[in-house]
Amino acid sequence: MEYISGYLFIFFARVIDVTLATIRTLMVVQGRKLQAALIGFFEISIYVTALSKVVSNLDNPLNLFSYALGFACGTYLGITVENKIALGNLAVQIILKISDKDQLIKELREKGFGVTVTEGQGLEGTREILNVAIKRKDLETLKKKVYEYDEKAFITVNSINPISGGFFASVKK
Numbered sequence: 001m002e003y004i005s006g007y008l009f010i011f012f013a014r015v016i017d018v019t020l021a022t023i024r025t026l027m028v029v030q031g032r033k034l035q036a037a038l039i040g041f042f043e044i045s046i047y048v049t050a051l052s053k054v055v056s057n058l059d060n061p062l063n064l065f066s067y068a069l070g071f072a073c074g075t076y077l078g079i080t081v082e083n084k085i086a087l088g089n090l091a092v093q094i095i096l097k098i099s100d101k102d103q104l105i106k107e108l109r110e111k112g113f114g115v116t117v118t119e120g121q122g123l124e125g126t127r128e129i130l131n132v133a134i135k136r137k138d139l140e141t142l143k144k145k146v147y148e149y150d151e152k153a154f155i156t157v158n159s160i161n162p163i164s165g166g167f168f169a170s171v172k173k
Contacts, residue, residue, distance in 0.1 A: 007066040013050035014070025015077060017043050022078025030088055086137035088159055094130040094146055095154040101128050104149040113142060
């Protein structure tokens with residue numbers, strides 16, 4: 001029973017510390033220094049504790065297996081949590097194939113999206129390009145609305161750090 005509890009400790013410690021590492025990395029990228037430092041404190045404390053348990057018993061391959069499995073599960077969980085939190089901002093560029101875009105633009109604006117329309121020239125002629133700066137958590141709402149009007153729309157997304165101005169409203173779901 002002592003061995004099993006040791007394996008479980010190593011596994012869950014790794015799941016937690018790798019999940020925290022994923023979230024800390026997101027905080028670093030977004031410039032959230034205090035949050036990143038605080039998460040890093042707990043992350044490394046858990047990591048060192050789990051690692052010491054494995055290193056002190058290198059003759060037990062199940063410790064290493066628990067450590068590796070915890071890392072893999074922590075990576076998966078970290079990405080899942082990060083996607084649920086959906087922190088940050090995105091610049092979305094939408095190139096429409098439809099010619100009647102006015103109703104779509106109106107509905108996007110009614111939902112709280114700031115939409116800037118430009119004209120572009122492509123292989124197939126003139127296209128309307130919608131530029132929208134959004135909170136990351138609103139991406140699915142935006143995509144759903146665009147695809148209701150134009151299922152062949154070309155959508156690209158880039159992470160951004162707005163400097164000043166612009167329009168970031170809370171989107172009505």
